[in-house]
Amino acid sequence: MPAFIGHVDADSFYVSAERVRLPHLHRMPVGVLGNHGACIIAKSYEMKAFGVTTGMPIWEALPICPDGIYIKRDFTWYETLSRKMLAVVKSISPLVEYYSVDEMFFSAEHPSHDLARKLQAKVLSAVGVPVSVGIARTKILAKLASDHHKPLGCFVIGDNETRLALLHDLPVTEITGIARRSAARLASHGITTCEQFVQADRRLIRRILTKRGEDLWWELNGDSVIPIAPTRPRNKFIARGGSLGRATNDPDRLRAFVVRNTERLVEALHFYQLGCDQLILDLSFKPSGGSVSKVNLLATAWRFEEICLAALRLLEQGWASQMVHYMHVIAGGLRDRRHAQRSLFSTADRREEVIDRLKHTVNESFGRFILRSAATLPLADVYGDPANAYDICDIYGKSCF
Numbered sequence: 001m002p003a004f005i006g007h008v009d010a011d012s013f014y015v016s017a018e019r020v021r022l023p024h025l026h027r028m029p030v031g032v033l034g035n036h037g038a039c040i041i042a043k044s045y046e047m048k049a050f051g052v053t054t055g056m057p058i059w060e061a062l063p064i065c066p067d068g069i070y071i072k073r074d075f076t077w078y079e080t081l082s083r084k085m086l087a088v089v090k091s092i093s094p095l096v097e098y099y100s101v102d103e104m105f106f107s108a109e110h111p112s113h114d115l116a117r118k119l120q121a122k123v124l125s126a127v128g129v130p131v132s133v134g135i136a137r138t139k140i141l142a143k144l145a146s147d148h149h150k151p152l153g154c155f156v157i158g159d160n161e162t163r164l165a166l167l168h169d170l171p172v173t174e175i176t177g178i179a180r181r182s183a184a185r186l187a188s189h190g191i192t193t194c195e196q197f198v199q200a201d202r203r204l205i206r207r208i209l210t211k212r213g214e215d216l217w218w219e220l221n222g223d224s225v226i227p228i229a230p231t232r233p234r235n236k237f238i239a240r241g242g243s244l245g246r247a248t249n250d251p252d253r254l255r256a257f258v259v260r261n262t263e264r265l266v267e268a269l270h271f272y273q274l275g276c277d278q279l280i281l282d283l284s285f286k287p288s289g290g291s292v293s294k295v296n297l298l299a300t301a302w303r304f305e306e307i308c309l310a311a312l313r314l315l316e317q318g319w320a321s322q323m324v325h326y327m328h329v330i331a332g333g334l335r336d337r338r339h340a341q342r343s344l345f346s347t348a349d350r351r352e353e354v355i356d357r358l359k360h361t362v363n364e365s366f367g368r369f370i371l372r373s374a375a376t377l378p379l380a381d382v383y384g385d386p387a388n389a390y391d392i393c394d395i396y397g398k399s400c401f
């Protein structure tokens with residue numbers, strides 16, 4: 001365990017990234033929209049001042065911030081800057097965790113303000129993005145420290161007084177991993193602030209929030225129990241999917257989305273050299289409800305055709321003409337391909353292997369989705385929009401998402 005842990009977090013990352021290539025956006029109210037152009041997924045502090053919030057639809061944001069500049073997201077560009085930021089953090093620390101697209105943990109020998117300021121200046125000059133930095137004994141404290149002093153914040157928790165002063169009035173929901181439901185359970189025991197949380201009996205916290213809550217208790221008390229993970233933990237599931245944009249009950253369009261998400265899933269399985277024993281299709285219906293259908297595959301699968309047939313069968317099981325607006329195709333029971341035993345029931349043959357390899361080689365050389373299944377043809381609008389070429393979950397090596 002390192003003596004101290006740092007957390008670096010870009011301030012309004014997507015907006016800051018847009019400002020790197022469009023410098024005239026500095027000091028202007030800027031909102032970044034999701035890939036359907038409907039919702040604000042990030043906003044500048046100038047736009048926030050007008051009352052625009054993350055997740056707000058554009059038709060609600062426009063009347064309150066009519067002079068705002070609204071830009072569609074571009075994850076390819078954000079990944080480019082994210083990797084540059086990672087390189088800077090690696091240049092100042094030997095142990096770095098790539099936690100999310102704009103957040104990294106790193107080991108630090110001392111609770112040093114100088115180190116935090118130096119990192120901040122280095123990222124700003126090399127990447128062009130402002131970041132906040134926190135340094136403390138543990139990951140959870142370091143993250144609280146950087147979150148608490150945004151933007152361009154720099155906060156070091158070097159002693160107990162500073163730690164307790166930070167925790168004093170802070171609501172428990174500020175802790176990563178404590179969302180509404182956990183907070184409600186804690187509140188029923190009179191625990192609403194971080195200070196009350198750390199002063200509560202450890203066994204009580206374990207009873208309310210299980211081991212995960214107990215880990216948070218140790219971490220907030222300054223005992224590091226969640227180590228920096230320099231490599232991504234092994235996947236338990238890999239999911240590909242998301243919003244379908246406008247909800248649909250057109251069977252051709254839905255089948256096309258299943259095939260599109262399966263192609264993305266097969267790509268991820270190829271990257272990690274994994275196969276799956278289980279396939280899940282998760283659908284959300286409009287106005288409400290949804291279905292989760294599962295199948296245990298007869299043999300470990302990674303070929304497109306095998307997985308796609310199973311996913312299309314799951315669509316038949318889980319969908320009966322409802323309007324669908326969200327879909328995920330999820331691979332479970334993941335195992336290393338090299339150790340997967342092929343079964344008598346496997347339908348994969350040499351022809352599929354050749355087609356998969358060809359598809360992969362062509363797409364790698366000429367661009368993603370250049371070669372894709374004809375079943376995706378009903379989605380001409382989706383493939384015609386460059387914002388759909390790339391998703392945040394397609395960024396490999398991060399440890400969350």
Ligand SMILES: [Mg+2]
Nearest residue numbers: 009010011102
């Ligand atoms: Mg951030």
